[in-house]
Amino acid sequence: MPVLWLVLIVATLALGGFFAGRRRALSDAGGDHRRLHSLPAYYGWNAALKVAVPAAGVLTVWLLAQPLVVGLVVVGDLPQDVVTEGSSMDLVMSEVRRTVSGLEGAVAAGVMSPEEARSPLLDAQRISEALREAGQIVSGQLPQPVISAAQQMRQLDNAGDWLMSGAALAAALAGLLWALRETGAAFRARNAVENGLRAVLVAAASLAVLTTLGIVLSLIFNTVEFFRIYPASEFFGSLTWSPSFGGRSELGIWPLLWGTLYISLIALIVAVPIGLFAAIYLSEYASRRVRSVVKPLLEVLAGIPTIVYGLFALLTVGPLLMEVFGNEGLGWMRSGTAVMTAGLVMGIMLIPFVSSLSDDIINAVPQSLRDGSYGLGATQSETIRKVILPAALPGIVGAILLATSRAIGETMIVVLGAGAAARLSLNPFDAMTTITAKIVSQLTGDADFSSPEALVAFALGMTLFVITLALNIVALVVVRKYREQYE
CATH class of the missing domain: 1.10.3720.10 (MetI-like)
Structure with missing residues (x-):
């Protein structure tokens, strides 16, 4: 399921949760909002937040983790002889990702059917010709291990997208049921909403700090790797x-x-x-x-x-x-x-x-x-x-x-x-x-x-x-x- 559709579905569930939570609170109070601990809107916002925040958390974590997990699986299944002299696994994976984009472009252009793009029976020459016809590669023939890895990556990505959609929707529905179950006239909805918004604001404020930390750590790790294979004395001592x-x-x-x-x-x-x-x-x-x-x-x-x-x-x-x-x-x-x-x-x-x-x-x-x-x-x-x-x-x-x-x-x-x-x-x-x-x-x-x-x-x-x-x-x-x- 496309991420945009998933976001729209979660937003619709949150909107429905808002009205359902508000209606349930008023119903428990017999229609008299004076018997409620908080204003009716707070009960609606409580339900909307409990729908949107867990789903957004699952979606964010999944989108960050899925490429890493899929890449590790594909690298583990690649044969060792796929890395030729003068190449490296990073270059091979770049070729695999380009082939994935090429297969998707060929399917979108109508040059290949989705079944052909997934089929492990097609030889490298047929797939290379299809990609060339779709304008995805210029010349040459892709190695069969690269094509197989690209097909595996597409399948894992598609499966991961569906699992992500299911997990996000399950989190949203669980949050909705939780909110409706606790909603009542005596429920302190205003306190729950304010605490929830405070947590969201803290998370937003922490995002800048975590982003800076991530940038610094990525620079440090790769800089250390550089100095491991190239002397720091030459980097700082050479004038050329x-x-x-x-x-x-x-x-x-x-x-x-x-x-x-x-x-x-x-x-x-x-x-x-x-x-x-x-x-x-x-x-x-x-x-x-x-x-x-x-x-x-x-x-x-x-x-x-x-x-x-x-x-x-x-x-x-x-x-x-x-x-x-x-x-x-x-x-x-x-x-x-x-x-x-x-x-x-x-x-x-x-x-x-x-x-x-x-x-x-x-x-x-x-x-x-x-x-x-x-x-x-x-x-x-x-x-x-x-x-x-x-x-x-x-x-x-x-x-x-x-x-x-x-x-x-x-x-x-x-x-x-x-x-x-x-x-x-x-x-x-x-x-x-x-x-x-x-x-x-x-x-x-x-x-x-x-x-x-x-x-x-x-x-x-x-x-x-x-x-x-x-x-x-x-x-x-x-x-x-x-x-x-x-x-």
Whole structure:
């Protein structure tokens, strides 16, 4: 059963449980709601929650666990000789999953019947031709073990989907019966609903923490695996980045880290002054009419997709810089893709992050501080420099930190505007690349996660995580120390 249908069925059961619980409570009270412990709606919500929450829990756990269990079963049934030289089990499983998608596409296109897709009697040549006819594979013939594993995976997935539907519906019906059984005039429905909602809110709040923990653990485990097969001394000690999936790679992080910090620095040099000055103007000098026009126009920059900024860097900013700093100008720039190109465009992208947040923070400074400064004879500029900005400094530092994290994690502008060269250079008109861009390139295609060339992406991601964490800690220390002095 499709997940959408299952969700609709559970929602219908929850809605029916709401009205059934409400009606049952009123019936037990003889139609007089004054005899009820809680308002009638609480009895309905109690039944709806006891239907929806268990079903949603079963559905979530099942959707997370089923791919892992099915993958383990399929891997256990694959013959050992299916892994050829130069391949790995990860690549074989990727081929199996693509074949599963191909079989489903062939059935949807009418090239194969569902019975043919499930039949173990069809040879590899017939299935490969059917998949090719449906546009699922281009050439070549799939190995028979891969096709058998794909058919097994489809069968297990289908069986798991039906079992999931049955388990979710059984949990929903059990919750409905439980709610109706306990519903009565003396039942404390309001307490039960409030406790249930509190548990839902705690679970929602815990989701962010658990997600962060999962990300960190996945980075740690894969980083440890990378350092198990590639020396950490070479990763942190080498100044050369030269990956080769054929072996003998040099995976030094310093060229990528330098490109990341260099481009981010130029972006912040552009974004912080412009964004901060714009925020001061909008909050302290601009009229209400001007502010109502300029502030939304600035915030439009935050809604532009980063790929558009990348195209802007590639097609507009790069050629403009070439006219000034290229061979026809000063001769400093060899191509339009350079650190300066990506840094300028990234700085434009970051302006609304700094200006909008700083504007809100400056506006939050109490008016009494301004009035007191004016009462002592200070001018408006002196009030801004010596009263408002120091009071708003913690928030402004937070805005700059957010912009810094956004710059460090940017990818598309770097790919299109800065190039792909991993080098150590002080020339801002040279092409360079960043950690995020190389993470994408190392994981593009059929990544063999048993090779250091693919696992290095996790080590790079872990490095970015540590850098961002260090920035947060430094910012908190600085803000706390300044706040103590100011107070």
